Amino acid sequence: MEPEVRNPYEAAAGTLLIVDDSEINRAILAEIFRGMYRLEEAENGQEALEKIQSLGGEICAILLDVIMPVMDGISLLRELAGRGLPQKIPVFLITAETSGSVIQEAYELGVMDVISKPVVPYMVQRRVNSVIELFQARKRLNSVVEKQRSEILEQSRRILELSLGMIEALSTAIEFRSGESGEHVRRIHDITKFMLEKTKLGRGLSQEEISHIALASIMHDVGKIAIPDAILNKPGRLTPEEFEIMKTHTVQGCTLLEKIPQLRSLPAFEYAYDIARHHHERWDGRGYPDGLKGSEISVWSQIVSLADVYDALVSKRVYKDAFGFDEAVQMILDGKCGAFSPELLDCFLSVEPQIRRMYHKK
DSSP states (O other): OOOOOOOHHHHHOOOEEESSSSSHHHHHHHHBBBBTEEEEEEEHHHHHHHHHHHHHEEEEEEEOOOOOSEEEEEHHHHHHHHGGGTSSEEEEEESSSOOOHHHHHHTTOOOOOOESSSSHHHHHHHHHHHHHHHHHHHHHHHHHHHHHHHHHHHHHHHHHHHHHHHHHHHHOOOOOOOOOSSHHHHHHHHHHHHHHHHHHGGGOHHHHHHHHHHHHHTTTTTGGGGSHHHTOOOOSOHHHHHHHHHHHHHHHHHHHHTTOHHTTTTTTHHHHHHHHHHHTTTTTSSSSOOOOOOGGGOOHHHHHHHHHHHHHHHHHTBBBBOOOHHHHHHHHTTTOOOOOOOHHHHHHHHHHHHHHHHHHHH
């Protein structure tokens, strides 16, 4: 027995579902479209609904009678409209029902066309085929658009990764220049993110916003690129004049960030600008460069300020040895390393044991 040879147009076109309680009407409609589509039949709306659920996207159109037992055509339409299917699969009402209210409701439910019985085969074929071709062309176009959208999103993701990589490289390079290993900026990132996620300081912020703030935190010291090596790497105490120059790294940093066009388009930019400029402000208003006081300082700048101090205390630097964790915490509480919000200090103390463990990870 020779294998069945299928019509290639039929395979590409999909399945036409004919829903009518009359076997003769189903046979007439099936004959009109035989060889053009795969054909499925149902005797009522309930049977049609089951076939739609099983065949899914294979169905290219539905030819639907109105008056049927079990579930009539309008009831089936209501069910399909509730699922948004008439926007994806064209439905044709093929009926002898002439009631204006029925026809009106059918159109409101998303019917593409109403064809009166008795049908004229040539007209039915042309009207149904034209709409099916239109839907399939739109589907192909949507597929192309979706593919292009995916490609654009992937390209944007790669560009973003490249931009973030450049930001991290710049921040790390500055740390190397000041005699650090580059671990400092990564720890600031992790501490900032952890405190926003695990304490009430991050209340009201989405996970995406927290990620942007954590990324912005690694750029807090980019302005040090403008500070002379003799001051940046001085092993002893800075003179008042040298300290004034060192303080300019805050303004230099936000000015530098503002001059990078690619960075200005990133969601993290506003956070990065604010943190670079204000991570040396103090709760008592005696910080720099703007002398902000209390809640005038953003939560993220406050967190980065504390994280920066904590990491500096427990890490070895060119001008000092590392302090122990308990000693560092006490120095912060005693106000020896700045002035911080009481709420910030309470939140910090509640998670400091977990933050401490970050330094013991290999």
